Amino acid sequence: MANKFSDQVGGFISLRLRGNAQEKIINMALARGIYIWDIKRRDDYIYLKVRTSGYEAFKTIADEQHFELDVLKREGLPFYKKIMKRRMGLFGGAVIFILALYLMSSFVWFVQVSGNDKVDRNRILMTAARYGIYTGAAKWNFSRIEVEEAMLRDLSEIAYIQCDIRGVKVNIRVVEKIRPDLNITGPCHIVAARDGVIEEVLVLDGQANVKAGDVVAKGDILISGIVFPPVLQETEGVPLPSTEPYHVRARGKVKARTWYEGYGECSRKTEEKVLTKKKFNKLYLETPWKKFLLKGKGDIPFAIYEKKEKVWRSPVGNWTLCLLKINEQTIEITEYSESEAVEIAREKAQKNLRQDIQPGLKISDSHIDILSSPSDSIVRIKVSAETIEDICLAQPFDGGEISN
């Protein structure tokens, strides 16, 4: 027995037969090898189904025997083909849609970089672009593993690289090499990292150049790496040790009182541009031949406005879609009373100050100076802070240089 699927592929016709001795016609069809099925009798009629290929032969038999033959229904793919022909646009559109989707998804649309800290993102992107991964690159033009290997070769600061291709998005994940701290092995001085007044000196190795209470400037030697041995009294029989100075790697801790300053100002009357909620968008499509305005006809209806441009470039050809976002602005005037202005300026000054001071440092004393006179339109404030911190900074020196 033939299965239903092959019937569908070949197509079949439902028929209705009327006449005397219908068995005869069934037998005749059988003898000629016409496959018929679903034979049902309802009153005078016999309903049956025949394949499209056998229909003509069956019709000839029926006509010869003077039977009444009606076609009830045509089913199967060949008949659907007619419907498909009529709805060419729909099926064509579906095919074009799938093709376009496939074509578009075989390009790289987005490149992301993650995991980089010291290495510049643009450098990673440029290196990736050199080996084939850039916005608009066709996916069949590069091999992921080759790009990874080449990038790893080029970027010496990176220990591991992975290009994760997810659809149209490429995520470049990098792990940077952690280099061991550069240790000073040769002789060195300890110099002052900033100006201050020495509070405490602890020498582990080397010769102290300063004592508590001394004022030092940035760069002054605090603990010298050049050590002059003490001059000993000559005793009999024991030869004097060498009095030549020798070099060490100076170590120690020098705590000093240091000062930081922060400056801040605030105008009593400020004019500020503030966005209103009114917006106006213009959308352009730029082709190599002409520029089309798709949306937003007419001039910009605002006096003061902010313009933002968003541009999408097509990976192939020189097509760009450009969205011009125009937001209306108004000028807002804010006036501060003197105390308010002082407060704002002080906050700014303190913020400024905190940027200089290393986090975790304890401020032992601070005071605020108002630099401006009360009649000035701008309030200027200086905040000074006093801290005690370690100002040691190792500075290697050339072993040959001996000076005092």
Place this chain on the structure above:
Amino acid sequence: MDKRREIISKAVADLLEIPGDLVLDMPRLTITGRNELYLENHKGIIEYSTVRMRINLSRGFLEIIGDNLEIQALMPEEMRVLGDITSIKYID
């Protein structure tokens, strides 16, 4: 079919242990429940109505009595009958 030839064929089939339906063109019926009948080696339909059906065989014919009988598939060698079958009878 020639009587003598039939006897010889039967003897050969028995000797070689070949099923009769292959050598002797005998009908082979498969009945599933009482609703479905599968018949091989038929020789055409003599009569067909919803209650009675007669099928020609190489020798004699087969009478199927039942209700709502229909021929689900019909091919030169085989056929499938559906319906509520009440009796199947061989008639010479």
